Amino acid sequence: MLTQAVKNFISLIYPNLCNVCHQSLLGDEKVICSSCTYKLPKTNFHKENDNEMEKIFLGRFPFERVSAFLYFQKGGSVQKLIHKFKYTGQRNIGYFLGKLYGYELKDTDIIKQADLIVPVPMHRSKEKKRGYNQSEVFAAGLAEATSLPIDTTNLVKTEKTQTQTKKTRFVRWENVETVFSIKNSNLFTDKHIIIVDDVVTTGATLEACARELLKIDNVKISIITMAVAS
Numbered sequence: 628m629l630t631q632a633v634k635n636f637i638s639l640i641y642p643n644l645c646n647v648c649h650q651s652l653l654g655d656e657k658v659i660c661s662s663c664t665y666k667l668p669k670t671n672f673h674k675e676n677d678n679e680m681e682k683i684f685l686g687r688f689p690f691e692r693v694s695a696f697l698y699f700q701k702g703g704s705v706q707k708l709i710h711k712f713k714y715t716g717q718r719n720i721g722y723f724l725g726k727l728y729g730y731e732l733k734d735t736d737i738i739k740q741a742d743l744i745v746p747v748p749m750h751r752s753k754e755k756k757r758g759y760n761q762s763e764v765f766a767a768g769l770a771e772a773t774s775l776p777i778d779t780t781n782l783v784k785t786e787k788t789q790t791q792t793k794k795t796r797f798v799r800w801e802n803v804e805t806v807f808s809i810k811n812s813n814l815f816t817d818k819h820i821i822i823v824d825d826v827v828t829t830g831a832t833l834e835a836c837a838r839e840l841l842k843i844d845n846v847k848i849s850i851i852t853m854a855v856a857s
């Protein structure tokens with residue numbers, strides 16, 4: 628149990644303020660106040676087949692369903708939240724948003740037909756530096772609210788770097804290729820997997836993950852992200 632002094636100290640460092648409007652949180656409000664939660668720019672893509680986000684992936688690999696929780700707009704509340712979540716160590720923001728979306732998705736087909744959630748893995752050195760993988764934190768919130776199992780160890784990220792003796796720094800950077808691999812294919816055979824990421828822009832990372840997973844027998848893929856660039 629924390630003593631009152633410790634609690635006071637913690638609330639000094641982490642004052643109980645809304646992460647969007649910075650007003651005090653009231654009652655059982657957590658992370659974001661009710662008013663800002665209500666105003667979040669939701670896509671509602673999970674209610675629509677052939678939604679706007681499916682266009683990003685159409686023709687690149689076969690998928691079942693694709694959805695994002697929020698629209699990411701420059702200067703908007705979602706950018707603010709995601710920036711805090713990714714760069715200031717506030718993992719509770721990602722977990723909160725994951726749970727919020729999970730409760731909305733709970734009784735929908737996208738969740739009912741899926742077997743498990745697999746967050747996009749982060750390279751271990753980067754995860755160590757940041758302290759956590761943001762896709763995994765959002766996915767943990769989704770898993771908690773939907774009761775779907777989550778696997779964070781079977782899909783891994785490795786980086787293949789080509790020989791680079793005479794290349795400039797820029798070219799060297801370009802030659803770092805992201806590669807994903809599966810440790811044990813049997814674990815995912817016959818599964819409908821929801822791949823989870825934070826913000827989708829080009830979809831290249833999700834495509835690389837999906838392609839690796841689709842090498843496994845009878846795997847189906849759906850995608851859920853925290854936000855989509857609009």
Ligand SMILES: [Zn+2]
Pocket residue numbers: 645646647648649650659660661662663664
């Ligand atoms: Zn607020």
